[in-house]
Amino acid sequence: MNRAGCGPSQRLRALAALAGAALLSALWLLWLLGSTPVGVPVPPPTLVILVWHWPFTDRPPELPSNTCISYGVARCHLSTDHSLLASADAVVFHHRELQTQRARLPLASRPRGQPWVWASMESPSHTHGLGRLGGIFNWVLSYRQDSDIFVPYGRLEPHEGPVPPLPAKKRVAAWVVSNFQERQRRVQLYRQLAPHLQVDVFGRASRKPLCASCLLPAVARYLFYLSFENSQHRDYITEKFWRNALAAGTVPVVLGPPRATYEAFTPADAFVHVDDFGTAQELASFLVGMNESRYRHYLAWRARLRVRLFEDWRERFCAICTRYPHLPRGQVYEDLKGWFQA
Template sequence: MKNAGCGSARRLWALGGLTGATLLSALWLLQLLRRAPGGAPVPQPKLVLVWHWPFADRPPELPSNTCASYGVAHCHLSTNRSLLASADVVVFHHRELQTRQARLPLAERPRGQPWVWASMESPSHTHGLGLLRGIFNWVLSYRRDSDIFVPYGYLEPHDGPAPPLPAKTRVAAWVVSNFQERQPRVRLYRQLAPHLRVDVFGRAHRRPLCAHCLLPTVAQYLFYLSFENSQHRDYITEKFWRNALSAGAVPVVLGPPRANYEALVPPDAFVHVDDFGSARELAAFLAGMNESCYRGYFAWRERFRVRLFSDWRERFCAICTHYPHLPRDQVYHDLEGWFQA
């Protein structure tokens, strides 16, 4: 594709009203607002039963005010399976169903009880959906067309001065744990490395970073390779939101098309690999960027800040936020077809 020069993506992000991340943030905040006194009656508390906690042998402790701490009122989470008959909604995380660590209690399912399918993985790493036809009523995922949309992150409005950018002493960084030559991201890295200094961290390169070391390390770099492990609709993970934007580095993205990113952040907040005809052109653009052009990629920090959305407790509490507006008679008869589309 044509090489996009510095500033070519600088256009009014909110042209014609709220769009992009502004609209996303506004909708998100509106969903969390309580009704004013004198409005509709206060809703009865909803019980969300989590059948198997994601990626855990033992569930975390869930105090009664768990959801209130995330700004979601009238919502209780539980992992007590004996409450199946009385739960307002039951949520199942797909990884445990896929690995058969959990089974669906189909014979014990109360009539009319909504079930939620939950996953934050990409279609490339999601298997067995063909066995789940006609079971789930709602979907919780990063997909924007999900019934319960829970992105990995988003931009929320922010007042006050933008925080200063960290001092930059290095060019580009990439943190990767699953490094396989067949992956498009690895092939792109191989093409990019001869023309641009990229420091690679992760177990595969014997340069692991501790949990608290990642952001301070990446903050020293001008650019971060936010390369997703697979390219799918709306699949924009912590590699973009946390590893790059939160660290104060410009994300160089390999993932869904540019328009998908622009629905969430300003068009000049990232560099998309699709804007260049080759890895060599991309490297030349990054290496030749002047300070004024570079700082333009952080203009969004004057009005917004990154809000990470990574805690499964908060994700499950979001079910209650959406609950009053979700269709009661909906069934996913072809969950695989929907998710793989």
């Protein structure tokens, strides 16, 4: 019986089939190795926030890649490099430099669809030139609760552990003020209080300045601190309340927005509001006549809460990245002045 042998052409076809199968197997393996496993989310890209001019200085701070990580914000890079204008995910402009014309808007070079952020922590009374900024900005960063990026001057956070002790209270009331103008409501109120309430005034206005590290220890020796804002506007509660009074461990006597606004941030019994009294003399009598038990009640919040201050512009700008996924695309503030002065 003859056994037919494999001819040369058959062997070549068999080898080609084996080679093709090997190639397909290799390509399949490479695809498996290079693909993302099912169910593993792809991390979002790092957002680049371009700060066109750093607030109040021509020398911006160092901005290493981990700047925002130190504030609990990941994948967020702050930069002041103008060459990134074409590629930045958002550009933020601080109003003071626009107001003084130390910085100008690069309108001619603005990439199509790029979000621009208007930033300011000043009150409307000290904010000028908004009329020429209509139809430019998409988002707002400010202390206003209805801002796209809401950044308060401070807030209260839960606190556990022993309450930091306070020094003995040796004086009645303190006030630190530099901008002292008779037309201001706070100055008028001080003039009305002074005959009935012992108020020690510090700051440039009284030629008794306090160094940065001296302010809180000095104020802590007083029962009350006059947290009088330089102007009264919606949500405008500044460091005069958060740092100078609450962080110092004294009871703030507040002049600013209505009581309800303060109560949105702090317990109702953590402060004394001037609007609760018909006259300055009534307010003074209430403060002077307060007994120790009632005074301790105003400090009871310290057993469960602590003050968190937001004073660093780096942290404020990193907040843009936190809010970025939730911000409205295509929004434009056509009347920025009308919105801010409302």
